[in-house]
Amino acid sequence: MGSIFNAQQIVNGLQLGSIYALIALGYTMVYGIVRLINFAHGDFFMVGAYAAYGAFFLFNAFLGGSGLPMAAVTLIVAMAAGSVVAALTNRFAYKPLRNKPKLSSLITAIGVSMLIEYLFSALPFIGASFRAFPVLIEQKLYKIGTATISNYVVIDLLVAATLMIGLTFLVRKTALGRAMRAVSQDKDAAKLMGIDVERVIGWTFLIGGAFAGAAGLLAGMTYPRIFPYMGILPGLKAFIAAVLGGIGNIPGAMLGAYIMGLAETFASAFNSLLGEGIAFAILILVLLVRPRGLLGEKSADKI
């Protein structure tokens, strides 16, 4: 048995980590701002994948062609679909419960998640069965040292990096970002600054949903098989990544996601069943050793 810690595994781990990171950011942003674990978030990822799937066939039928412009349009559709579903979920499921006990929202989140999954299974043009994701861009392989890198790796890493840099800029440098940080720290004080807290929460869901939608497209392209329940496991793992990094902390979610991606890839190389379980082992370990996560603040100022 050759070493499992080779360049190929690192590349695969970073690729998987990029997808987890895009999902984990939505979990962590929503938690940071409304203290809710949005269990329907993995389903926004699934919606993104199906939106990309639908957009591809629609555009292909009317306009023809594929390649980069087509992929870019599908990416925008996937992100838009993710954000619309996220915003609707917030508006109709979570907002009416905002001042009710947290448990109500949590149970509602699980309900919304199942609603989206079963609804998609029931829709005649989607259905419960697996579908092969179309080839948006011809796959090309490059040999670098001992590793084979496909252009999909480059695309996944590039899209994730671009979105994450954009988000960091938004949160750190723009007025909306300042407002998001303020609302996550103290809602009453934010209101007294004249900030419409509900609108900021709405934007947070919108952005988180868009990121999940983008991840859905990337996952569909990279692991070309989609189905209505495809969001459950990646959603759970991205949630664990967010906890690992410190839930509510944006750089933490990115760090946690890449650690998860690498850990899962290495463990899978060793034993494929171990790879599926490693996320949960990490969760138990984090909760035992460092419950606030790698970059999380002390829980005192989280309530």
Next chain:
Amino acid sequence: MLSVKNLKVAYGQIVALKDVSFEVPAGKIVTLIGANGAGKTTTLRAVSGLEKPVAGSITFKGQEVGGMDAHKLVSLGIAHVPEGRKIFPTLTVRENLELAGWTIKDKAEVRRRMDEVFTFFPRVAERVGQLGGTLSGGEQQMLAVGRAIVTGGDLLLLDEPSMGLAPVLVDEIFDKIVAINKQGTTVLLVEQNAAEALEIADFAYVLETGYTTIAGPADQVSCDAKVREAYLGV
């Protein structure tokens, strides 16, 4: 400017304000004094929209504002410096002030008001790049008042600005409140430090377990035998 009549506010089953009425005339300083738990903070929170009244009316500039959202009242002209200052701890002093300009479309105006804060509180100007959470209590209070200057407005609500401050700082803050009032801002001041509050106020109201009991010009209220015994310790 502000008129509160028979205000009633409850947190679930607990009724915090039972029957509170008072008037804040334009250009004046009005103070609400009272013991802990009398309902002073709740009264201010209801006026600024953070709490929804169960009954009664709050009229601001002739318009009924009871139950209106807090962020809308900021644009109407109510600035509230809340209890405990509520500085955003992980935002810098500058970011705290910039946020206070959220409702102002003209960003040059926001910068002008921030400069005003810096000349008013030179200590805040010195700390501009620091995180809000690293400021001392007195500096946080100055920043909190500074934010209210940036949000602007015709009515300034102040909740216990003297809380936790050294006596020298209390005097400084009260001087600033008088200065802000002289520039034309109406002030509604809530204080446990009744002596200081009565000294700068034009009118005073005493709040007792959810009711306004004693009312009148500040110098008259400070001569009231009950007030002297209960709140001034003489």
